[in-house]
Amino acid sequence: MSPNSTDISNGELKLLQTDEYLKHESINYAKKWKEFKYFLSQLKWFNIILITTVHVIFVWGLITFPWLQRGRLILWHTFIAHLCGIGVGAGAHRLWCHRTYKAKLPLRAFIMVCYTIAGHNPLFYWVRDHRVHHRFTDTDADPHNSKRGFFFSHVGWLFMKKHPDVIRKGKEVDMSDLWEDPVIRFHHKYFIPLTLCFCFILPTIVPPLVWGQDWYWSIITSVVGRYVIVLNVTWFVNSAAHMWGTKPFDASISPTENITVSCFTFGEGWHNYHHTFPWDYKAAELHYAGYNGSTLMINFFAKMGWAYDLKSASPELIKKVALKSGDGSHFVWGKEVPESAEEEIRKEVKQK
């Protein structure tokens, strides 16, 4: 607005005098400057520099990596990424956070190691943040509130101090069960040496020592490449799977069914189902849908007797919920009437 321009904010047309206009503008600038200073004070510079740096190296590595000559290294990291998926999906998420099944000590120890390979936060914090996320989804108390945009829910939330509501409401979430588990206590106590060992050192030294891989690419792919991929894949559950996809089970919430995210996270992208039935160990309606590696692993360990008391929603309950609150996109109980329904009606008419 220029000096001596018009202001119609109160419904009446009036001319702003130059000094009045300048006063008005200086208040605006002061307000914006105050907001900017507050925004700066909320940034976590260590995280910003670290995460940005590894991503820049990652992009450079993607361009220069000799893809055709390092097949064994790619296979090695694919294997390691599967372990990460089990640790985060079947472990931190489905076992410790949602208690969808029970696991004996050897299995808990194994998935704790798998989780550590992924290089995420200490398990206790991961579980706390995720429980808060479920309880206060898409509010200010949600650590990665997707209403604040894709970037914030994907990685931006790690660049900033937590919203006061996240801290305040987070205290309401019961975490006592976590400390009862000696595996969690051990992981918390030795978090740094465990992460250095299982996330960075071991995956780096195995390829050169076992099959003579060059150290350079082994370090780049372990410390940066796989690490960045695993981080982003997990973050996509908080961002993409809260924005794009269908909502066959509950149309009123933001989480969606996202097959792409599901394939890369070993079954964690069926997020509308998961937020509707968070206690289901499959985290999806069908355990084979997409690629649900975590469910396959839990089933495998259940056969061994290491996993037990697996909880799962019955088809009847799923049907009832999908018909009542879904968006109509369910593959069976969507708004489209299946052909078989007509046969059922005919049978009913005949019986009458």
Ligand SMILES: [Zn+2]
């Ligand atoms: Zn969850």
Ligand SMILES: [Zn+2]
């Ligand atoms: Zn979610």
